Amino acid sequence: MRIRFYNSVIYTPEETQPFPGEIWVNGDRIECVLKTAERSTEQLEEQTGCGTEQLEEQTGCGTEQLEEQTGCGTDRFDEQIDCGGNLLMPGFKNCHAHGPMTFLRSYADDLPLQQWLNEKIFPAEALLTEEDIYALMQLAVMEYLKSGITTSFEMYFYPEMIARACLDMGFRVVICGTVLGKEDQVGEAVRTLAEDYEKFHEYHALVDYRLGFHSEYSCCRSLLREITALCRQYHAPVYMHNSETKREVLECIERNGVTPVALMEKLGLFEYGGAGHHMIYTTDEDREILKRRGIYVVTNPSSNLKLASGIAPIRDYLDAGIQVAIGTDGPASNNSLNFFKEMYLTAALQKVKYQDPAAVSPEQVLQMAVRNGARLLGLMDADGIAAGKLADLVLIDLHRPNMQPSEHIMNNLVYSGSIDNVLLTMVGGQVLYRDGVYPLVTDPEQVYRRANRILQRISRGVEGA
Numbered sequence: 001m002r003i004r005f006y007n008s009v010i011y012t013p014e015e016t017q018p019f020p021g022e023i024w025v026n027g028d029r030i031e032c033v034l035k036t037a038e039r040s041t042e043q044l045e046e047q048t049g050c051g052t053e054q055l056e057e058q059t060g061c062g063t064e065q066l067e068e069q070t071g072c073g074t075d076r077f078d079e080q081i082d083c084g085g086n087l088l089m090p091g092f093k094n095c096h097a098h099g100p101m102t103f104l105r106s107y108a109d110d111l112p113l114q115q116w117l118n119e120k121i122f123p124a125e126a127l128l129t130e131e132d133i134y135a136l137m138q139l140a141v142m143e144y145l146k147s148g149i150t151t152s153f154e155m156y157f158y159p160e161m162i163a164r165a166c167l168d169m170g171f172r173v174v175i176c177g178t179v180l181g182k183e184d185q186v187g188e189a190v191r192t193l194a195e196d197y198e199k200f201h202e203y204h205a206l207v208d209y210r211l212g213f214h215s216e217y218s219c220c221r222s223l224l225r226e227i228t229a230l231c232r233q234y235h236a237p238v239y240m241h242n243s244e245t246k247r248e249v250l251e252c253i254e255r256n257g258v259t260p261v262a263l264m265e266k267l268g269l270f271e272y273g274g275a276g277h278h279m280i281y282t283t284d285e286d287r288e289i290l291k292r293r294g295i296y297v298v299t300n301p302s303s304n305l306k307l308a309s310g311i312a313p314i315r316d317y318l319d320a321g322i323q324v325a326i327g328t329d330g331p332a333s334n335n336s337l338n339f340f341k342e343m344y345l346t347a348a349l350q351k352v353k354y355q356d357p358a359a360v361s362p363e364q365v366l367q368m369a370v371r372n373g374a375r376l377l378g379l380m381d382a383d384g385i386a387a388g389k390l391a392d393l394v395l396i397d398l399h400r401p402n403m404q405p406s407e408h409i410m411n412n413l414v415y416s417g418s419i420d421n422v423l424l425t426m427v428g429g430q431v432l433y434r435d436g437v438y439p440l441v442t443d444p445e446q447v448y449r450r451a452n453r454i455l456q457r458i459s460r461g462v463e464g465a
C-alpha cells in the first residue's frame with residue numbers, strides 16, 4: 001500500500017518545531033517527508049526520482065501545479081489522506097504495561113502495592129487461561145490505538161497469546177520476560193525465559209522479545225544469577241520492576257545489604273543495558289550505576305499515584321544524563337491506558353516534587369514518549385519521522401477547543417491534549433484506528449462482552465477459593 005498524508009503539520013523529535021508538510025508511506029515504511037514551505041523543484045525531483053520533464057509528461061501538469069499537488073500524479077497512491085491541517089507525528093511508545101490485566105480494571109482499587117498484589121491480583125491471575133489472555137490483550141490494544149500508542153512493551157504470561165493478539169490486530173509489541181519464583185521454581189523459570197527468548201526475539205516484523213523478570217522481591221537470588229547467565233549468553237539487556245516502593249528498597253537492603261539497583265549491578269544483570277520500571281526510590285550511587293550502564297528509567301506516574309507509591313525523581317535522572325521513557329503500567333493499577341494522562345503527569349508531578357514549574361518541559365516529555373521509548377525497545381527505526389523509518393504514525397486533531405490556539409502545539413499535546421484528539425493511528429503502514437473505527441476488529445462489543453465474562457468467572461473463582 002502507498003499512502004499519502006498531505007495538508008498536515010509534522011512533529012518529529014529531531015526538529016525543534018512542528019512544520020507544514022506531507023508524508024508518503026510505502027509498505028511499512030515512510031518513503032519521503034516533504035516540507036511544504038521549502039519544497040522546490042529539485043527536492044521534488046530528488047524525492048520522487050523523476051525529472052521535471054518526465055513528471056510533466058506523465059501527469060500533463062506544469063511544474064507549478066506539480067509542486068502544488070506534490071506527487072507524480074494521484075494514481076501513484078492507493079490512498080490520499082487530507083490531514084486537514086492537523087498534526088502528524090510518530091506514535092507513542094508505551095514502555096511498561098501489562099495489557100491483559102484489562103480484566104482487573106477497577107477490580108481491587110485503593111490498596112497498597114504488596115496487599116494489592118498478594119491478596120487480590122495474584123489469586124485472580126492464577127485463574128486465567130491462555131484464551132483469556134488473547135481476548136484481554138485485544139481489549140488493551142484497542143485502548144492503546146485510541147490513545148495514539150503504536151508500540152507497547154508487554155510484561156505478562158502467555159507470550160504466545162500476546163503475540164497472536166497483537167499480530168492479528170496489526171499492532172507492534174515487544175514482549176518482556178516476567179519470570180519469578182523461589183528456589184524450587186528456578187529451573188522451570190529459566191527454561192521458560194530461554195525458550196521464550198529464542199522463540200520470540202526477532203519473531204516477526206511486529207513482534208520482538210526482551211529478557212526480563214518480575215522484580216527483586218519476587219525472585220530468589222539463584223534465579224537472578226541464572227538470568228545473569230542468560231543475559232551474558234545472549235548479550236541481551238534485562239528489564240524488571242525496580243525501586244517502586246520504599247518498602248521494596250528497605251526489604252532488599254535487609255535481605256542483601258544493598259539497594260535493588262546496586263544488587264542488579266552486583267549480580268551482573270545490567271551488563272548489557274536494560275531498564276527499571278518505576279524507579280521511584282534511588283540513591284546517588286544507584287544513579288551513578290544507571291548512568292554508567294546506560295540503563296533507562298521507565299516512569300509510570302498514574303500507577304505510582306494510585307498505589308500511593310510515590311513520585312519518581314525524573315528531574316534528577318535528566319540532570320544525571322539518564323534516559324527516561326514512559327509507560328502506562330497495567331490497567332489494574334492505573335486504571336486507564338491513556339498516554340496523554342501519563343505525559344501530563346510526567347511533567348506536572350515533577351513541578352510539584354521540585355517546587356519548580358520548569359522542572360520538566362513538554363519538549364522533554366515528548367522526547368521520552370517517542371524517541372527514548374523507541375530506543376529503549378530497540379526500535380531505532382521508529383524513533384522519529386524521516387525517509388526509511390517505520391510508518392508508525394498518529395494524526396492529532398488540532399481543530400478542537402482544547403488544542404486552540406495552536407501556536408504552541410507541543411505544550412498543547414502534553415498539557416491539554418486528550419485521547420479524543422487522536423483521529424488516526426497507523427502501525428507499520430496500516431491504519432488500525434480511524435475516527436472511532438478499528439478496521440481490523442469486526443465487533444468491538446464482542447471484545448467487551450468477552451472481557452466481562454472473564455472477570456465474572458474469575459471473581460466467582462476467587463470468592464469460592
Ligand SMILES: [Zn+2]
Pocket residue numbers: 096097098241277329330
Ligand atoms: Zn508493572
